Amino acid sequence: MAFQPGSTHQVTLGKNPERSRDHNRRVVLDVVRRHGSLGRMHIARLTHLTAQAIANIVDELVGENLLMETGRLRSGRGQPPIQFAVNPDGAMTMGIEMASDHMVSTVLDLSGQPRSKRIMPVRDTSPQQVIAHIRAELETVRAAFKSPLLGIGVVMPGPFEIEGMTSVGPTTLPGWANIDAANLLTEACGEPVTVENDANAAAVGERLFGAGHSISSFGMIYFGAGLGLGMVHDGAPFRGAFGNAGEIGHVVVAPRGRACPCGQHGCLERYASVHALRELLCDAAVPDCDFADLARLHAERHPVLLEWLDEAATYLAPMIAMIENILDPETVILGGMLPDAIIDELIARMGQLPISVASRSRRALPRVLRGQTGQYTAALGAAALPLFEVVTPKLETAATRPVE
Amino acid sequence: MAFQPGSTHQVTLGKNPERSRDHNRRVVLDVVRRHGSLGRMHIARLTHLTAQAIANIVDELVGENLLMETGRLRSGRGQPPIQFAVNPDGAMTMGIEMASDHMVSTVLDLSGQPRSKRIMPVRDTSPQQVIAHIRAELETVRAAFKSPLLGIGVVMPGPFEIEGMTSVGPTTLPGWANIDAANLLTEACGEPVTVENDANAAAVGERLFGAGHSISSFGMIYFGAGLGLGMVHDGAPFRGAFGNAGEIGHVVVAPRGRACPCGQHGCLERYASVHALRELLCDAAVPDCDFADLARLHAERHPVLLEWLDEAATYLAPMIAMIENILDPETVILGGMLPDAIIDELIARMGQLPISVASRSRRALPRVLRGQTGQYTAALGAAALPLFEVVTPKLETAATRPVE
DNA sequence: TAATTCAAGTAAATTATCTTATTGACAAAA
DNA sequence: TTTTGTCAATAAGATAATTTACTTGAATTA
Numbered sequence: 090m091a092f093q094p095g096s097t098h099q100v101t102l103g104k105n106p107e108r109s110r111d112h113n114r115r116v117v118l119d120v121v122r123r124h125g126s127l128g129r130m131h132i133a134r135l136t137h138l139t140a141q142a143i144a145n146i147v148d149e150l151v152g153e154n155l156l157m158e159t160g161r162l163r164s165g166r167g168q169p170p171i172q173f174a175v176n177p178d179g180a181m182t183m184g185i186e187m188a189s190d191h192m193v194s195t196v197l198d199l200s201g202q203p204r205s206k207r208i209m210p211v212r213d214t215s216p217q218q219v220i221a222h223i224r225a226e227l228e229t230v231r232a233a234f235k236s237p238l239l240g241i242g243v244v245m246p247g248p249f250e251i252e253g254m255t256s257v258g259p260t261t262l263p264g265w266a267n268i269d270a271a272n273l274l275t276e277a278c279g280e281p282v283t284v285e286n287d288a289n290a291a292a293v294g295e296r297l298f299g300a301g302h303s304i305s306s307f308g309m310i311y312f313g314a315g316l317g318l319g320m321v322h323d324g325a326p327f328r329g330a331f332g333n334a335g336e337i338g339h340v341v342v343a344p345r346g347r348a349c350p351c352g353q354h355g356c357l358e359r360y361a362s363v364h365a366l367r368e369l370l371c372d373a374a375v376p377d378c379d380f381a382d383l384a385r386l387h388a389e390r391h392p393v394l395l396e397w398l399d400e401a402a403t404y405l406a407p408m409i410a411m412i413e414n415i416l417d418p419e420t421v422i423l424g425g426m427l428p429d430a431i432i433d434e435l436i437a438r439m440g441q442l443p444i445s446v447a448s449r450s451r452r453a454l455p456r457v458l459r460g461q462t463g464q465y466t467a468a469l470g471a472a473a474l475p476l477f478e479v480v481t482p483k484l485e486t487a488a489t490r491p492v493e
Numbered sequence: 494m495a496f497q498p499g500s501t502h503q504v505t506l507g508k509n510p511e512r513s514r515d516h517n518r519r520v521v522l523d524v525v526r527r528h529g530s531l532g533r534m535h536i537a538r539l540t541h542l543t544a545q546a547i548a549n550i551v552d553e554l555v556g557e558n559l560l561m562e563t564g565r566l567r568s569g570r571g572q573p574p575i576q577f578a579v580n581p582d583g584a585m586t587m588g589i590e591m592a593s594d595h596m597v598s599t600v601l602d603l604s605g606q607p608r609s610k611r612i613m614p615v616r617d618t619s620p621q622q623v624i625a626h627i628r629a630e631l632e633t634v635r636a637a638f639k640s641p642l643l644g645i646g647v648v649m650p651g652p653f654e655i656e657g658m659t660s661v662g663p664t665t666l667p668g669w670a671n672i673d674a675a676n677l678l679t680e681a682c683g684e685p686v687t688v689e690n691d692a693n694a695a696a697v698g699e700r701l702f703g704a705g706h707s708i709s710s711f712g713m714i715y716f717g718a719g720l721g722l723g724m725v726h727d728g729a730p731f732r733g734a735f736g737n738a739g740e741i742g743h744v745v746v747a748p749r750g751r752a753c754p755c756g757q758h759g760c761l762e763r764y765a766s767v768h769a770l771r772e773l774l775c776d777a778a779v780p781d782c783d784f785a786d787l788a789r790l791h792a793e794r795h796p797v798l799l800e801w802l803d804e805a806a807t808y809l810a811p812m813i814a815m816i817e818n819i820l821d822p823e824t825v826i827l828g829g830m831l832p833d834a835i836i837d838e839l840i841a842r843m844g845q846l847p848i849s850v851a852s853r854s855r856r857a858l859p860r861v862l863r864g865q866t867g868q869y870t871a872a873l874g875a876a877a878l879p880l881f882e883v884v885t886p887k888l889e890t891a892a893t894r895p896v897e
Numbered sequence: 898t899a900a901t902t903c904a905a906g907t908a909a910a911t912t913a914t915c916t917t918a919t920t921g922a923c924a925a926a927a
Numbered sequence: 928t929t930t931t932g933t934c935a936a937t938a939a940g941a942t943a944a945t946t947t948a949c950t951t952g953a954a955t956t957a
Contacts, residue, residue, distance in 0.1 A: 099709055099728070101886040103520050103542035104513040105915050106942040113507040113943090120504050130905060137891060138507035142944055144906070161952095167904025168952040305503055306734040318819065324503070327726070329821025330710040333850035336818045341811070341847070353848060407745070414740045415819055417723065417733025443745070445756060446737035482505040484888055487541060509944050510913040517914090534934060546915050548935075565923095572923045572934025901956070911945080911946070927930070 099486040107297050108485070109148075115482040117146050118155065121175055122480065123302070126159050147173055147257045154179040155199070175199050181236040184472025185223055186244040186287070188314065189214060189262060193468035194226050196234065197476065201298035204234060206465050215264045220277040227278060240281040241473025243274060244290045244467045246314050283474040287467040288335055289319025289326045291424055291460070293477050294470030300422050300460045303322065308418045309460060310337075310405070312425030312432075313467055316362045320416060337412075338362065342404045357408060361401035363426050369393050380464050384428035398431070402438035409457060410443035417424065417492025419453070424460030425467075432459045497859030500830035503890040504638045514550075517542065519886040521550050522559065525886065526580055530563050532574025551577055558583040559603065561879070579603050584883075585640040588876025589627055590648040590691070592718065593618060593666060597872035598630050600638065601880070605702035605887070608638065610869050619668040624681040631682060644685040644879025647678060648871045650695045650718050677838070687878040691871040692721030693730045695828055695864070697881050700725045704826050704864045712822045713864060714741075714809070716829030716836075716869055720766045724820060728885065741816075742766065761812060765805035767830050773797050784868050788832035802835070813861060815850035828864030829871075829879050836863045 102108065103225070116136050121127050133143040138468075150156040157176040161169040177200035186193040190212075196205040211222060217333050223241070231238070246262060273421070274282035285293070288311035295301035295309060301321060309319035320327035328334055338358035339351050346350035346355025359365055370378050375392045378386065386394050409421050423432050436457050442448075506512065520540050523532050531539075537547040554560040561580040565573040581604035590597040592773045594616075600609040615626060627645070635642070650666060678686035689697070692715035699705035699713060706727060713723035722739035724731035734736055743755050744760035750759025763769055774782055774790070782790065790798045813825050827836050840861050846852075851860050865873070 100524050100539045101520050103517040103540040103546070104508055104544070105542065105916090105917090106510075106944080108511075109508040109510075109513050109914095110943065116505050116507045128905075135504045135891075136507040138509065139945055140906075141908090141946085142507070142509070145943080163953085166902070166954050168906070170905060322726075322731070327820075329850075331821055331850070331853075334819065334821035336821070336850045339848070340815055340818055351848070384841055396814045411744055411815065412819065414744055415738065415816065416731075417738035417740070419734045444743070444755070446733075446735070446740045449735075482888060484886060487539075507944095510915090511941095511944090513944090514914065532934075543916055544935080545917085545937095549914085565934095567924085570923095570931070572935070573932055834915045899957090901954100904952090907949080907950070909946100909948085911944105913944075914940085914942085916939105916941070918937105920935100920937080922935075923933085925931085925933105927928100 096167075098490060102487055108272045112482055113142070113146055114150065115480060117143065117150065118175065118480045119344045119482060121156065121173060122297075126172040126174035128162060128172055130170060132173075177202060178236055180239045181230075181234055181476040182239045182472045183227065183230055183241045184290075184468045184470070184474070185226070185241060185245070186468040186471055187211075187214065187219060187262065188246070192219075192222055192226075193465060194230075194414040195465055195468040195472045196230055197469065197472040198236065199476070201473070201476075203465070203469060205230065206468070208464070212261045216268060216273065219262075220274065223274065225279060227280070238280060239479050240283060241274070241278060242283045242285045242290060242471035242474030243270070243282055244471040245270060245284060246286070256405060263272075281475060281478070283478055285326070285328075286312055286317055286319075286332075286335070286469065286476055287313040287470070288319035289328065290319070290470035290474060291466055292319030292321050292422075292470070293326050294466070294473040295422055295424065295460045296324065296326075297473045297476060299424075300458050304419050304454070306416075306418050308412050308416055308421045309465075310409070310412075310421060310423050310425075312363050312427050315364065316358045318412065320418070322416075325483065326477070340408070342408065357404055358403045365401075366394065369397050380426065380428065383431065387428060387431050387434070394431075398435055398438055402440075404437055405435070406439045406442050409439070410445040410447075413447035413456070420456060420458050422458045422460040424462050426464060427462055429459065429462050432462055501812075503892060506889045506891055516886055517546070517550055518554065520885060521547065521554065522579065522884045523886060525560065525577060526678070526701075530576040530578035532566060532576055534574055535575075569811070572652070581606060582640050584643045585634075585638055585646045586643045586876045586879040586880070587631065587634055588648070588694075588872045589630070589645060589872065589876055590620065590872040591615075591623060591666065592650070596623075596626055596630075597869060598634075599869055599872040599876045600634055601873065602640065602878040605877070605880075607873060609634065612868070618666045618748055620672060620677065623666075624678065627678065627682060631684070642684055643883050644687060645678070645682060646694060646875035646878030647674070647686055647688045648691045648875040649674060649688060650690070659863045664728070685879060685882070687882055689730070689732075690721055690723075690736070690739070691715055691874070692719040692723035693732065694723070694874035694878055695870055696723030696725050697730050697825075698870070698877040699826055699828065699864045700728065700730075701877045701880060703828075704862050708823050708858070710820075710822050712816050712820055712825045713761070714813070714816075714825060714827050714829075715871075716765075716767050716831050719768065720762045721815065724822070726820075726822075729887065730881070741812060744812070746812065761808055764808045765812075769805075770798065771803050784830065784832065787835065789806050791832060791838070792837050798835075802839055802842055806839055806844075809839070810843045810846050814847035814849040814851075817849040817860070821850050824858040824860060824862050826862045827865040830868060831866055833863065833866050836866055 098155045120135050129143050133140045154176050156173045159172045159174045162172050165168050177198040179199045182197050184195040192209050193213045198204050260318040271282055271284040282415050291311045292309035301307050305324045306322050311317045315338040318337045339356045340354050341353055342357045343355030348354055349356040370393055524539050531546050556632045558580050560577045563576045563578045566576050567573050576800050581602040583603045586601050588599040596613050596615045598611045675686055675688040695715045696713035705711050709728045710726050715721045719742040722741045743760045745757055745759050745760045747759030751763040752758055753760040753763050774797055
């Protein structure tokens, strides 16, 4: 799926009965998942299919353990409908976050509950070694859980294949240039592997299980290895033509500002990123801060952290207005590897955001929200990717080239 | 279609045989349109449907005059396939561009050829008067052409419903705030009406008939009433949650720069727009330049125009890099109400664009292209909108609210 | 308490659409 | 001329939806 060259002609596939059924199964799963639990008639009304068609599909899904009964709902007149919900034990997905020196592994059940979280140090991040690590983890997970595996989501640092940006700084893996990671890993693991950048994975995670649950279009600013923008549009992640959409870390926000490994000066990432914060703290003789340290420093109102907050808010606010003007999302979610309290204060410090198309007075949502935060956020988002692939209805396409 | 509140839950519709057929018809029309002409077998391979299914659909479409035979292709062995192409006379669409003092009307045939272009002065742009004008135009067009009408595309100035941005400057129509224009006009005309901003309409026009013909994801910077960004992503226009995506005209690019009617200072639109150019020329005692005047001034290398070119290029280049970083399009197309030569020189003057995710060395396309230009560009794009609605396969959705 | 009403579930026949043979037509290559 | 590869058209089969009629269950009403 990943890295489709946008330049080949993509032709939408025609529907035959089999593909219709697949589509309808996805639609039913999606609508049930989003509503928690539903009766058959209700599903029929929502999907504009007949009750009979829904009955058949629900039976099939129950037979595959993807849906389960949750009792009858007593409401109003008529026969109380049998409610169905997604069966958490019906399937699981695995999420892997690859970083330059470690690897995070998570397992999610169908309802989005984490079943396992693990961080492992990794020395060699060459393709061979990464494959070996993932396969080992896959065996461990298979042994520990009996649910069938839907797929594996992998988060790797981007951007991909950009001169002057690749192989730069701490955010890229050596040996992965010009490699179709998704295909390679799918072959090697024998399971469908989806590869994304951390911000988009986090955004999909928010969409399925977090603040974006009922929001179909939002931007997600993600504090990970660098600073990324994930986007969900009409319920689907927005990847751009080459999978590099949302690469806002290296936008110049301060001309003649701090030097950046990418060769430019004053990149946003030099100010508003965890890496920049750690550097500042290091310079102030507070080296090697982990997640808990940051929370503590914030509680203590450490001046360096407050200074970083101020600077980050200053540069982030116009970027958020810019994102709003270009994408017109329902809201912008901030999340990532920072404690809740720090994100909250960052949002508070942005205060009066610049005018943008989002400056409506009767907004349903605030312009900026906090999303999931923590060390596992990206890996949990990664695990949400296969779920999204399997559960969400979409237009299937095929490239022209092979046939023409 | 337009102005769906993004916050209501959109549920994807299930597919039944009827909706499958509709989908497949769109897929066939789309693939034939994009390839010019194709044989049945070729279509079958591209769409992953069987020859028989395609034969039925093609027969149906020929019966409705949407496709037509274009003779047999003599190629290689075997029975030479009968080629089919979109029948230009099979249907037509109407495009309307509403401005504060005039209205542009265009008619396009199914192949995208303009059949009629007209500019009319308009004094009153209240909803009632606009409806009256469009209905009158509709009757004229119906009388002049016999092809069935697919729909009407209307371009109106945006952004919509934004405080501090609406009812500002020369770019908005009074009396249209808080009105669902698409629904209102659809009711009043008895034909499906699609409403878009000028940039997106132009982008759809490029996608169907222009530079974007074989590009499925691109950004389009449009010089219209203001400066707009249109986007086509995976072949579909990107509207954002509230239809205001791409509103880049009022992004501040020069802090403490020229004052803007929107209340800010240094908005991009104050430098890189036709309006700004006309103001500069007016100050230099060259008032009331029309399209031809601009072409002439450019040929004469008028210093004011050259100065504008320089300034516009300076402010536009970083914006293009920003757009690339956020959206990762295949290319960015520049078009609108400026002569080709001026757009070409503008592109040339941007020269070395800032580094972005688009800075790949082996690009299939240049980072910036020129699109359609001229006085009718927006209205032609508007006429492309209904065509897009009818011809392009898509995921149909319905809002949850009415049922739940 | 019993009849009525509304809504949900079930199971058949029916319909629409795609798929799978099978056969014939046509033209280039052997 | 025969063979071969491709397109076209016909008929029969398969899939998944709809339609229609009936059953089940609970709340309302007389």
